[in-house]
Amino acid sequence: MQSLLMILGLVLNVVWFFIIAHVIMSWLISFQVLNVRQQFVAQIWYGLNRVLEPIYGPIRRILPPMGGLDLAPLVALLAIMAIRIVVANNIGYVM
Numbered sequence: 001m002q003s004l005l006m007i008l009g010l011v012l013n014v015v016w017f018f019i020i021a022h023v024i025m026s027w028l029i030s031f032q033v034l035n036v037r038q039q040f041v042a043q044i045w046y047g048l049n050r051v052l053e054p055i056y057g058p059i060r061r062i063l064p065p066m067g068g069l070d071l072a073p074l075v076a077l078l079a080i081m082a083i084r085i086v087v088a089n090n091i092g093y094v095m
Helices: 002-030 039-062 072-091
Strands: none
Touching (some): 002 039, 039 072
């Protein structure tokens, strides 16, 4: 059972880094540091969007409209942190 919880921790860490990369990339695109018309940047951007949209979608339906401010990544990061704490407390392992 401990192995499965450690695998869950690994998956949560990967999702955590994907969300952080998505947030940083969205800032860089917004401030026109990165250009989505470049093929490599577009592939990474659309890939991250396709991977993270199943996570962000239900969160966006629950959150009220904030006028252009997307809080879904923040809520997702908080949820991942909460799951990490619960799992770490149940197995006595720090992730």
